[in-house]
Amino acid sequence: MTSELPDMNLKAVGIVRNKVKQAPVPGYNWWGIVSEIVVESSLTEALDNLEEFSHITVLYWMHQVSATSELPLKVHPRGKQELPLVGRFATRSPNRPNPIGKATVRLLERQGNILRVEGLDAIDGTPVIDIKPYIPGYDSVTDAKVPPWVTNQ
């Protein structure tokens, strides 16, 4: 499969700054955490009008997750042994073939090249690789179904 594929190298467009300096325990409550996304200053103008959206989607590189191709393919959701062993792609485990996180967060404020957001589940120093506006209808689903082990504590 790889023979026909391009090189795919990412560049950071910004970096996360917040008070969470180390990876917290699974299940950590990120909802009240305010972060700053400090965007590469040469890209400041590309942020114009983003403040007209209430929410944005942030893609980031989970740099503290060790990159390995030897990940077990099955995992207990949120590390809970009492939950069934499921496929890694059926979870939001940070340990995945490409350690990319995706978060939908409230945009509190933009000042120049700095975005202040609430609920971003990324630790201090995390490289940001893309920022997209959140568009209801395109990004949201009204009738989505999930299995019971997603919501079980």
Place this chain on the structure above:
Amino acid sequence: MTSELPDMNLKAVGIVRNKVKQAPVPGYNWWGIVSEIVVESSLTEALDNLEEFSHITVLYWMHQVSATSELPLKVHPRGKQELPLVGRFATRSPNRPNPIGKATVRLLERQGNILRVEGLDAIDGTPVIDIKPYIPGYDSVTDAKVPPWVTNQ
């Protein structure tokens, strides 16, 4: 900023197969398009239980978008000259510093290493870099606001 950052190289975990062989015009209606995501066979087991979700989020590499750091920072949404010039990060333009697309799609069926999905806005041959379950509440927002130029035709 780059001095403290890790190398960020992606590997394809799968590839998109559908009838759309070339980049269509902006505004193309992808909603009825059925695609197959053919996942790297060594990762088949990591897809287990994904079929318990009605929707998934697919991250993909827009390989036909020319990678350049010389992108204009402002752009007319959807190429429409009559819409205001806005920051590139405030749009879903495929031309962005990292050409990563994000789509939330209905999962119609999983058979082994093949996912059949509806509405994936990626052309045939697109490398897939991550597959995540769509989880309402975490991935969705009920009170999101967007500016008028998003919905204006």
